[in-house]
Each structure stands twice: as C-alpha cells, then as structure tokens.
Amino acid sequence: MANKDLELIGITRRFGDFVALDGIDLEVGQGEFMAIMGPSGCGKTTLLRIMAGLESTTSGRMLVKGRDLASVPIHKRPTRLVWQDYALFPHLNVFDNIAFGPRLGPHNPSELRAKVHKMAELVSLEGLLDRRIGQLSGGQKQRVALARAIITEPEILLLDEPLSALDAHLRIRMQGELRRLQQALGISFIYVTHNQNEAFSMADRVAVLNKGRVEQIGTPEAIYHHPSSRFVAQFVGMNNLFSGKVTNVGAQYTEIESDTGPIRAAVGTRSPRLGETVHVVVQADKIKRTPAHTSNENKISAILRGREFAGSHNVYLFDLPDGSEIKIVSEDEAGSSPERLSGAASSLYFSTEDAFIIGFQ
Amino acid sequence: MTESGERKAWIFAARFWLGIFLVFLYLPIFMLILFSMQKNQFASFPLMGFSTEWYHKLFRDGTLIKALGNSIIVSPAAATVATMISFLAAYAINRFEFRGRNVLTGIFIMPVLIPGLILGVACLGLLSRLHLNGELYSVFLMHVLLTTAPALAIIQLRLSQLPRSHEEAAWDLGATEWQALRRVVIPWALPGIVGGWLLAFTFSFDEFLIAWFVAGFDQTLPVAIFSVLKAVVDPSLNAIGTIVFLISGIVLIGVEIFVLPLVFGRESTSSS
Amino acid sequence: MTVAEHNTTTAMDNAVSVPSAAKVRTPNQSWLKELCLAPAMAWYAVFFFGPLGFFMWFGFWTVEEYTPVADFSLKNYREIFSNLFVGSRYAWGIAQSLWVALPAAIFATTFTYLVVLAIVYGVSRRYQRLALLLMVAPFWSSYLLRLYAWQIILAREGAINSFLTTIGLREWHISLMYTQIATRIGLIHYVTPILIIILYVTVSNIDRALIDVSRNLGATRLQTFRKVILPLSRTGLVISVSFAAIICLGDFLSGSLLGGGGGTSLIGRVPTFPDMIMSEYASSSNLPRTTAMATILVVIMLVVLAISFRFMEPATKGGRR
Numbered sequence: 025m026a027n028k029d030l031e032l033i034g035i036t037r038r039f040g041d042f043v044a045l046d047g048i049d050l051e052v053g054q055g056e057f058m059a060i061m062g063p064s065g066c067g068k069t070t071l072l073r074i075m076a077g078l079e080s081t082t083s084g085r086m087l088v089k090g091r092d093l094a095s096v097p098i099h100k101r102p103t104r105l106v107w108q109d110y111a112l113f114p115h116l117n118v119f120d121n122i123a124f125g126p127r128l129g130p131h132n133p134s135e136l137r138a139k140v141h142k143m144a145e146l147v148s149l150e151g152l153l154d155r156r157i158g159q160l161s162g163g164q165k166q167r168v169a170l171a172r173a174i175i176t177e178p179e180i181l182l183l184d185e186p187l188s189a190l191d192a193h194l195r196i197r198m199q200g201e202l203r204r205l206q207q208a209l210g211i212s213f214i215y216v217t218h219n220q221n222e223a224f225s226m227a228d229r230v231a232v233l234n235k236g237r238v239e240q241i242g243t244p245e246a247i248y249h250h251p252s253s254r255f256v257a258q259f260v261g262m263n264n265l266f267s268g269k270v271t272n273v274g275a276q277y278t279e280i281e282s283d284t285g286p287i288r289a290a291v292g293t294r295s296p297r298l299g300e301t302v303h304v305v306v307q308a309d310k311i312k313r314t315p316a317h318t319s320n321e322n323k324i325s326a327i328l329r330g331r332e333f334a335g336s337h338n339v340y341l342f343d344l345p346d347g348s349e350i351k352i353v354s355e356d357e358a359g360s361s362p363e364r365l366s367g368a369a370s371s372l373y374f375s376t377e378d379a380f381i382i383g384f385q
Numbered sequence: 386m387t388e389s390g391e392r393k394a395w396i397f398a399a400r401f402w403l404g405i406f407l408v409f410l411y412l413p414i415f416m417l418i419l420f421s422m423q424k425n426q427f428a429s430f431p432l433m434g435f436s437t438e439w440y441h442k443l444f445r446d447g448t449l450i451k452a453l454g455n456s457i458i459v460s461p462a463a464a465t466v467a468t469m470i471s472f473l474a475a476y477a478i479n480r481f482e483f484r485g486r487n488v489l490t491g492i493f494i495m496p497v498l499i500p501g502l503i504l505g506v507a508c509l510g511l512l513s514r515l516h517l518n519g520e521l522y523s524v525f526l527m528h529v530l531l532t533t534a535p536a537l538a539i540i541q542l543r544l545s546q547l548p549r550s551h552e553e554a555a556w557d558l559g560a561t562e563w564q565a566l567r568r569v570v571i572p573w574a575l576p577g578i579v580g581g582w583l584l585a586f587t588f589s590f591d592e593f594l595i596a597w598f599v600a601g602f603d604q605t606l607p608v609a610i611f612s613v614l615k616a617v618v619d620p621s622l623n624a625i626g627t628i629v630f631l632i633s634g635i636v637l638i639g640v641e642i643f644v645l646p647l648v649f650g651r652e653s654t655s656s657s
Numbered sequence: 658m659t660v661a662e663h664n665t666t667t668a669m670d671n672a673v674s675v676p677s678a679a680k681v682r683t684p685n686q687s688w689l690k691e692l693c694l695a696p697a698m699a700w701y702a703v704f705f706f707g708p709l710g711f712f713m714w715f716g717f718w719t720v721e722e723y724t725p726v727a728d729f730s731l732k733n734y735r736e737i738f739s740n741l742f743v744g745s746r747y748a749w750g751i752a753q754s755l756w757v758a759l760p761a762a763i764f765a766t767t768f769t770y771l772v773v774l775a776i777v778y779g780v781s782r783r784y785q786r787l788a789l790l791l792m793v794a795p796f797w798s799s800y801l802l803r804l805y806a807w808q809i810i811l812a813r814e815g816a817i818n819s820f821l822t823t824i825g826l827r828e829w830h831i832s833l834m835y836t837q838i839a840t841r842i843g844l845i846h847y848v849t850p851i852l853i854i855i856l857y858v859t860v861s862n863i864d865r866a867l868i869d870v871s872r873n874l875g876a877t878r879l880q881t882f883r884k885v886i887l888p889l890s891r892t893g894l895v896i897s898v899s900f901a902a903i904i905c906l907g908d909f910l911s912g913s914l915l916g917g918g919g920g921t922s923l924i925g926r927v928p929t930f931p932d933m934i935m936s937e938y939a940s941s942s943n944l945p946r947t948t949a950m951a952t953i954l955v956v957i958m959l960v961v962l963a964i965s966f967r968f969m970e971p972a973t974k975g976g977r978r
Contacts, residue, residue, distance in 0.1 A: 078553055098556040111554035115572040124568075125558040176558060395878060399779025403788065406772050410795050410849070413806030416816055420809065428809035429819030470696040477693035481685060493697065496705055500907020500958075502931050506938065506951050507712035508704075530704040533697060562689050591799045593910070610801050614808075614914065626802040633797040640797070641790055 035084035059223035062233035104173035262308035310378035421623035452609030463528035464585035501594030536581035543577025580644035716949035758905035796850035835917035843911035859893025899965030
C-alpha cells in the first residue's frame with residue numbers, strides 16, 4: 025500500500041500479568057473503511073482507545089500518515105473517536121455540541137455557523153440544531169456524535185460499536201449512511217464491532233481479533249470464504265470443522281483420515297505434510313443432503329438431530345459418530361414435518377472444492 | 386384480619402409513628418417561634434397575647450444582631466473557599482486512580498468525626514502560639530477546614546455520576562484538560578457545587594464550639610447565643626431563634642433543589 | 658464504561674527499548690492530579706494535622722508560673738490518673754459520659770430505624786423524598802437554639818408543665834430538667850437527622866424483590882422483618898450506633914444546658930467528662946493538663962469505635978454487597 029493512513033507496529037498492552045494486546049500489526053490504506061471484529065474481551069476496544077490516545081502502550085508504535093504519534097497527547101491528535109454511548113454534552117444543545125471542537129481555538133463565528141449547518145446537512149440533522157440532547161432519539165444522537173467529530177476534520181475516524189444501541193432496522197439504515205459518509209469524506213474509518221454482519225456490510229477490509237492477537241486480516245469475502253485459523257472459521261459465518269491426519273498429498277486433492285471416514289479437500293497454497301494433523305473447513309451452505317454424483321464428492325454419515333427455522337432458510341443439525349455437530353444451511357424443504365426428522369440416519373455430501381485445509385489449533 | 390386489612394393497619398401504625406416523631410422533632414422549633422411573638426417573659430402557658438416587643442429588644446440591644454452579622458460574613462466566606470478546594474480535591478479523587486485513594490477520602494472526612502471539643506482545644510493551643518487566634522479571621526480558617534468534608538461528599542457524589550466518556554470526548558475533540566474542566570465538568574458539577582456550598586454554609590453558620598474557642602471579641606452568632614444562655618433568661622433569644630430558623634429555611638429550600646436530587650437519583654436532574 | 662482494564666498504575670508501563678520518542682502522557686498521568694489535591698491537603702496539614710499533632714504533644718507539657726512550657730513529661734497524665742476516683746473524680750465523669758451516651762445512641766438508633774422503616778414501607782414513593790426532607794430539616798436549624806428550646810419546654814415552669822397546669826393536670830408535672838434524661842433528649846434530637854440519612858440509605862437499598870419473595874413464601878410481616886430486613890440493615894445499624902455514640906461522647910452542650918452541668922442520673926450528680934473538660938478549661942490555668950484530659954477522651958472514643966468494628970466485621974467481610 026502506497027499511502028497508509030495508519031500503521032500499527034507491534035502494539036502491546038500489558039496490565040500486570042494480563043496481556044490485553046500482544047504485538048498487533050495493522051495497516052490501513054488511504055480512505056479505507058477498516059472493521060476490527062472480535063468477541064468481547066479480545067482487546068478491540070483497548071486497541072481503539074490506544075489509537076485515540078486514551079490509553080498508553082506497553083510497547084509498539086503508531087503512525088498516522090507516516091507521523092509517529094508517540095509523544096502526541098490526546099487533544100492534539102488527528103484522530104477522532106465516536107463513543108458507544110455517544111458522550112454528547114448534556115448542557116449544550118445540538119448546535120453547541122457540534123461546534124464544541126472548533127470553538128476551543130481561534131475561529132470565525134459566522135464561518136463556524138455555516139460549517140455547522142453544512143455538517144448537519146451531511147448527516148441529515150437539519151432543523152434539529154437547537155434541540156437539547158435529552159430530546160433526541162438514539163439515531164439522532166448518533167449523528168450528532170458523528171457531526172461533532174467530523175467537523176474537526178480528523179485524518180482518521182475511530183468508531184466504538186456506535187450502532188449497538190440502536191434497533192435492528194435503524195442499524196441497517198445507519199450502516200448504509202456511515203458507508204456513504206465515509207466515502208464522501210474520503211478519510212479512513214476504523215470501526216470496532218462484535219457484529220459480523222455490520223463488519224462485512226460496511227468494511228473494505230476486516231481484522232479479526234482474538235485474545236489480543238490478530239487472527240486474520242482481509243476483505244470480507246476472503247475472511248468469509250477462506251478463514252485461516254480455527255478461531256476465525258468458528259467465529260465467522262457458519263462453518264463446520266473436521267480434523268484428521270493427512271494420508272495422501274496429491275495434485276488434485278489432499279486426503280485426510282477423520283473420525284467420520286476419509287475426506288478429500290482441495291489443494292491450497294500450503295501443502296500439508298504426510299501424517300500432519302489438520303482441520304478441514306466446509307461451509308454450512310456447501311453441504312447437501314442429496315448427492316450431486318460428481319467425481320470429487322465427499323460422503324459422510326450423520327444422524328439428524330433437529331432443525332432451526334430461520335426465515336429464508338433452514339439450519340439442520342446433525343450429529344457425527346464421534347459426537348461433534350454439523351450444521352447445514354439449505355432452502356426450505358417442502359413436506360418435511362419436524363416429528364419425522366429427528367433420529368434419522370442420513371448421508372451428507374460436499375464437494376472437494378468446497379473443503380479446504382487450515383492448520384490445526 | 387384480612388391481608389389488606391392487616392396491611393392497612395401497618396400503614397396506619399407507620400404513619401402514626403411518623404407523626405409522633407415529627408412532633409418530637411418540631412416541638413422545640415415550634416415553641417421558639419410561638420414564644421418569640423408572645424408577651425410572656427417566661428415561656429410558659431397560658432399565653433399572654435401577641436407582641437413583637439422581643440424583636441424590638443433584639444435589635445435595640447444589638448449584641449446578638451451584631452453577632453448574626455459576623456456569622457453572615459464568616460459562613461458564606463468559609464463555605465465559598467471550602468467549596469472551591471473541595472471541588473478541586475473531589476475532581477482529582479474522582480478522575481485519577483491512585484493508590485491510597487480511599488485512605489485520602491477517609492482523611493478528608495476526619496474533621497467531622499472529631500468532636501469540636503477536641504479540635505477546639507487543639508486549635509487554641511496551636512493558634513495561640515502563632516498569635517492567630519482571637520480574630521474572626523481564625524474562625525474563618527477553621528470553618529473552611531470543617532466544612533470541606535461535607536462539601537466534598539456532595540460534590541464527589543455528583544461528579545461520580547458523570548460518565549467518564551464525556552470528559553474523554555472533550556479531550557478527543559481538542560480540549561486541553563483545563564478547557565475540558567471548564568466547559569464540560571464544571572457545568573455538570575454545578576448542582577453538586579451549589580449543594581455543597583449550602584451544606585458548608587449550614588455547618589459553619591451553626592458551628593459553635595470551634596468558634597467559641599478561637600474567637601475573641603468579635604463573636605459569631607452561636608457564641609453570642611451561648612453567652613446569653615448562660616447568663617440570664619432572655620426572651621429575645623426566641624426572636625433571634627426565629628430569625629435563624631428563617632435563614633435555615635431558605636437554605637433548606639436550596640438543599641431540596643440541589644442536594645436531594647443527587648441523593649435520589651435521576652428523577653429530577655434535567656441534564657442527564 | 659470504565660472497564661477493569663482501565664485500573665492501572667502507570668508504573669506498569671515499562672517501555673521496551675523501541676526506537677520511539679517519549680511515551681504519550683495518558684490522562685491518568687496528568688499534572689492536574691497534584692495541583693487539584695494540593696490546596697485541600699495543604700489546608701488539612703496546617704489546620705487539622707498541625708493542631709492535632711500539637712495537641713498530642715501539648716498534653717505532655719508542664720506549667721511553670723502559669724505559662725505552659727514545652728516538655729515531654731507524663732506529669733499531667735499522672736495527675737489525672739491519681740484523680741480518677743478521688744479529688745476531681747474523673748472516672749465518675751467518664752462513667753457518666755458512657756452511661757449517658759450509649760443508651761442515647763442505642764435509643765436514637767432504634768427510634769430512627771423505626772422511622773426509616775415507616776418511611777420506606779409505609780409512605781408511597783412519591784412522598785418519601787418529602788418525608789425525608791421534613792425529617793432532616795431540623796438539622797438545618799441551630800443546635801444551640803434547639804437546646805435552648807428544650808430548656809424552655811422541660812423547665813419546672815416551662816411549656817409542658819405550665820400547659821399541664823392550665824388544663825388542670827398539675828399532678829402530672831415532669832421534673833426532667835437537670836437530669837441526664839434531659840441530656841439524652843437533647844442528644845437524641847441532635848443526632849437523629851444524621852442517623853436518618855444513614856439508615857434511609859441502608860434500608861432503601863434493600864432489594865424489594867427479597868421482601869416480595871419472603872412474603873410469597875409465606876412469611877408474615879414480622880417474620881420478614883426479623884429474617885430479611887433486620888439482617889440486611891445490620892451494617893447500617895452498627896454504623897449508626899457507633900456514630901451516634903461517638904458524637905454523644907464528645908458532646909458537652911447538651912449536658913451543660915439540659916443536664917445543668919451536674920445532671921443527676923443513676924450514677925449520681927456527676928457531670929459528663931466533656932463537661933468536666935470544659936469547666937477545667939474555663940477555670941484552671943493548666944492548659945496542658947486539660948489537653949491531656951481531652952486526649953483521654955479521644956482514646957475512649959477510639960475504643961468505642963474499635964468495639965463497634967467487631968460487630969460490623971462479619972457483615973462487611975462475608976456479606977454480599
């Protein structure tokens with residue numbers, strides 16, 4: 025990447041014996057929407073606060089547009105943070121909240137007025153400028169927080185799960201607005217969330233964090249279709265994991281011996297060694313209950329345990345002989361009633377192309 | 386008895402008990418006000434008729450009124466200084482995490498727990514060697530010390546309700562610490578600051594022992610009252626008492642507006 | 658938003674040797690911390706710890722020709738101890754203080770506790786704040802004046818007795834003045850508003866759900882009180898009693914104005930210990946020795962406090978909060 029808006033090099037944060045962040049390396053390109061995703065406790069909020077300057081690092085460096093921010097205090101940073109609880113000042117109205125940043129230094133009052141109005145327009149808040157904070161809805165508060173941050177022309181906008189307090193419909197709408205806003209402004213957004221759908225729908229690239237480490241960074245498609253570690257495979261999307269020893273390394277496929285029988289997986293960039301223990305990942309919507317009768321099809325036996333109805337599709341749960349669980353996603357099957365399903369022995373089929381190997385963890 | 390019947394009985398008993406208690410609490414105050422406006426020289430029944438002569442006597446005589454004037458000077462001044470240093474201390478305690486934070490809070494509470502008697506003797510000892518006693522000024526100095534604790538408690542209570550993210554947001558937007566303090570923290574803390582001031586004022590206004598030990602010829606009101614009490618039966622005490630209760634009543638209204646909302650939570654804070 | 662993570666001492670920030678410039682000053686390292694604490698601490702150092710320290714030392718001074726002289730002698734304490742049971746009979750004074758203060762504290766706490774229970778469970782939520790305000794209001798009036806008012810109420814020809822005479826009940830006259838019962842009345846009146854606040858906070862924090870569950874399981878109100886409310890109020894009650902006891906032990910105004918200085922009680926016509934101290938201070942010219950007496954009073958109060966901690970310990974140690 026030629027021009028990087030942000031570079032994190034080896035960011036580590038320790039609290040006594042507890043390691044919250046362990047050598048985080050991250051790069052954000054120019055005007056990129058980067059999502060940082062992970063389960064609670066993975067350190068993503070700490071990372072964001074470090075970027076904002078609210079926390080110190082035990083070691084590591086942070087560069088914004090090539091500038092090392094090590095000695096820059098919070099109020100002089102080119103980053104802006106949007107809080108989860110918006111942190112709007114209750115004693116000021118909307119206009120004064122937005123104007124807060126610029127008013128701290130020398131400014132031209134009439135120019136500022138114009139600017140605030142422009143900001144309000146940008147985030148669809150016209151007409152609300154003289155409202156008090158207590159009179160606003162969640163979505164409106166969200167937008168005030170955004171306007172307040174953006175008016176100070178930051179180089180990077182940091183967002184800490186800003187949509188988590190909104191209801192589902194509003195959230196989806198705001199996702200689109202945020203994306204549009206980011207592209208209109210042309211600055212980088214770094215968006216922290218634990219919600220996979222949010223991350224995938226808005227971001228150019230996603231970084232998956234777990235226990236203070238970066239598990240994988242890539243485009244949403246790359247992460248979804250090719251998780252590189254067991255954690256990512258289980259955290260993102262709906263994936264099934266088999267494990268076993270490699271018995272055959274060939275040009276067309278790699279064969280492993282698992283508890284459910286032999287499985288042939290696609291040949292990936294990394295060739296496993298004979299006898300090595302690996303995971304095989306197969307996405308839930310790639311496993312079928314009817315054979316496709318192609319040459320490179322895998323077949324395993326499982327016992328149907330139940331079905332979950334999810335609107336546009338069904339999720340079927342199967343048990344393997346060794347006790348582990350398989351999930352399958354398929355479109356609605358006409359004519360199957362719940363009582364007849366449970367306990368039935370079934371065969372499941374998936375193509376070699378849809379099975380890929382990751383290192384064992 | 387039925388369940389609802391039993392419940393009603395308990396509620397009645399509770400309110401009856403409250404009533405008795407209220408009588409106990411307010412009887413002295415009521416008596417004072419009553420006899421300040423009766424002709425009776427001695428506060429005993431039967432009542433001899435309405436009169437304002439004791440108020441006249443109070444103002445004619447002048448000592449008590451003068452002492453009231455002194456108190457009106459000392460107490461607000463002490464309350465103001467105490468509120469200022471309490472705010473700073475409360476801010477530091479609330480914002481920074483450091484070892485010994487709880488110990489420090491405990492230390493700040495201490496003057497309230499030490500009986501005035503002890504503190505009075507102690508102060509007299511030290512101040513007399515520094516030749517600082519015998520002035521109204523010395524009462525002021527000691528009262529700042531005494532009233533810091535209650536003011537600190539109230540302000541601290543209010544500050545603890547400010548989410549940390551507010552101050553952080555101010556810094557993030559470019560405010561220096563001082564600017565954030567001025568533009569975000571203080572506006573928020575204002576009810577607590579006013580409440581703290583009121584509490585401090587009350588403590589000081591009523592404070593007798595230290596004032597007695599430390600003062601000289603310029604007495605604060607409680608000291609003057611005490612002298613009169615020990616000396617002779619004087620009904621103008623009723624009059625000054627009524628005036629004092631009036632002042633207290635006004636302060637009390639302020640407390641109702643500023644302090645009780647903090648104790649009772651969010652119901653009545655408009656800025657939340 | 659303050660997560661446990663943020664509780665950090667900056668000593669932990671060991672910068673590994675990375676070629677970066679100075680570390681960022683995070684909010685917790687601001688110079689404002691010292692600046693803000695400084696005024697209060699300075700004031701306390703000069704006007705509180707200074708006098709107290711001096712006070713401790715002063716008790717060891719001696720007197721030569723009516724002026725105190727710096728010293729480290731135990732003379733004062735020896736004099737006091739030799740006067741415990743004879744002469745000035747300080748021991749009686751101490752006994753009187755304890756005899757007045759402890760029952761007053763216990764009575765005031767019980768009294769107030771019942772009031773708080775009445776407010777929390779007998780008054781609708783909307784009016785509780787008003788009720789509390791009414792109860793606490795007398796605190797904002799002058800203590801001295803309230804004592805004076807009690808004087809005129811309890812006096813031999815005071816409000817109560819003259820009222821009784823007027824309605825023809827002369828035989829019911831009370832003669833409480835100059836007894837320690839009168840002192841206790843004054844003390845209870847003084848201490849109640851403070852106790853109300855402490856106990857109200859305690860009782861109102863008792864989860865209503867617990868009471869509902871208890872009633873649901875079949876307990877009567879009295880049983881619920883005994884088994885749920887009372888145990889949960891324990892800490893607050895202990896704090897109240899010890900707080901009240903300490904205040905009462907240190908008070909001399911009630912004893913002086915209502916008890917008449919040498920108020921009668923079961924122990925006899927003996928003033929309270931603080932009263933003795935005050936009269937010593939007024940009459941004798943031996944300030945160091947008076948200070949020594951006051952120090953002894955402080956010790957007694959600390960002992961009372963320590964004893965109350967014993968009662969509190971199980972509640973705060975193992976209790977859930």
